[in-house]
Amino acid sequence: MREIMPVFETPSPNAPQPGDLALYVHWPFCVSKCPYCDFNSHVRDEVDQAAWRAALLTDLDHEARVLPGRKLQSIFFGGGTPSLMPPSTVAAVLNAAEKAWGFAEGIEITLEANPSSVEAARFADLASAGVNRVSLGLQSLDDQALKFLGRAHDVNEGQAALATAQNVFPRVSFDLIYALPGQRLDDWRAELARALSLGTEHLSLYQLTIEAGTRFATEALAGRIVIPDGDSAADLFEATRADTAAAGLPAYETSNHARRGAESRHNLAYWRYQDYAGIGPGAHGRRGGLATVRRKKPENWLAAIERNGHGMEVEDPLTPSSRATEALLMGLRLAEGIDLDRITALNAGIVPVDLAAVARLEALGLIAHTPGRLRVTEAGALLLDAILPEIVTA
Structure with missing residues (x-):
């Protein structure tokens, strides 16, 4: 392993406060479907914007009624391509959310955006609507890679949008x-250095994975796509963590x-x-010990809103x-790790890990306990x- 600057091991001052609530809003529409994407995204010739705005507000109202007395600490518009939403719809959702719950001081409101010039032209209106953080899907700083990934923008357009x-x-x-077919370590490190020079304080860096049901899965099965093998992917992963840490942006989560x-x-x-509460097609939630899932197909979600006053398909304890x-599977992705006492309390006082396995992995330097x-x-x-299946017993 390369020597890497230490990452923080204690919760960040950016931590949500106990009792705060997060809200996820799913916008399912895209201009086109990327060949690697297995998210709940759909291409439609027309979208009835008034109907969608009304439906999102109805779904939000349902969550507000079952979750009274909370404060929103964050809102995230994901997709799909939420930057295709009319800014007036974003503003309507934010106004309704603030009225229903109230906003915690310093609330973070994020919207995912494609880096096209058309969508960048909406950025000022989205900021006026209340968005204060944007997550931009550049995906690559190489035009050939962008073409391979099925992206509609080129590098110049992406950097202009940024x-x-x-x-x-x-x-x-x-x-x-990264970890694209044929990608060399030196080429990725050069691209990453360029990314780090662009002045953002946060980067999400994902290795390409072949997801079932995508066009890339079909291509891989036919042998037309071959991603880097395990050793090469490991080298890319290690270099990514080393270089971002050296630049002052250490990994606080596996890919972030x-x-x-x-x-x-x-x-x-x-x-x-x-x-967190989730509204919109396919949105998941975890609230009050319940797992919630909205209906996935846009038309089915709309029909459920009309029929039931919410888009819920699953609400299970x-x-x-x-x-x-x-909690273990999510929390161990973080550099700070997990509060084991809290997770034991979730499991009725039973320690949910194999302590013998933990001791063995700690001796190997893979876990700190x-x-x-x-x-x-x-x-x-x-x-x-x-590591996870070795230690998780809950």
Whole structure:
């Protein structure tokens, strides 16, 4: 392993406060479907914007009625492509959310955006609507890679959109995908260095994975796409963590890197297993010990709104064991690790980990276990998927 600057091991000052609530809003529409994407996204020739605005507000009202007395600490508009939403719809959702719950001081309101010039032209209106953080899907700083990934923008258009976003929003993040077919380590490190020079305080860096049901899955099955093997992918992962840490944006989660205090407050709520409500097609929620899932297909979700006053398909109670397992699986992705006492409390007082396995992995330098806290070390981060089934017993 390369020597890597230490990441923080204690919760960031950006931490959500106990009792706060996060809200996720799903906008399912895209201009086109990317070949690697398995998200709930759909291409439609026409969208009845008035009907969609009304339906989102109805779905939100349902969640507000079952979750009274909370404060929103974050709102995240995901998709799909939420930057295709009319700013007036974003404003209507935010106004309704503030009226229903109230906003915590310093609330983070994030919207995912594509870096096209058309969508960048809406950034000022989205900021006026209340968005204060944007997550930009650049995906690559190489035109050939963008073409391979099925992106409609080129590098120049993407960087122009990033510059516009940085002028408009207080906080800006962007995504890159690496471990592409044939990608060499030196080429990725050069691209990453360029990304780090662009001045954002947060980066989401994902290795390309072939997801079932995507066009890339079909291409891979036919042998037309071959992603880097395990050793090459590991080298890319290690270099990514080393270079971002050296630049002052260490990994605070497996794929997310930020300056201290610039972490995504909304995503921390997920990884710290705090309550969040989800509205819109396919949106998931975890609130009050219940798992919620909205109907996935846009037309079915709209029909459910009309019929039931909400888009819910699933609202199931989670067992103590399920809650503890989910909290472990999410929290061990974080550099800070987990509050083991809290997770034990979720599991009716039963320690939800195999302490013998923890001791064995700690001796190998893959896990750090201190009173009340458990975390995966830098050396263990590369092996997270193998570590989790070894230690989780809940």
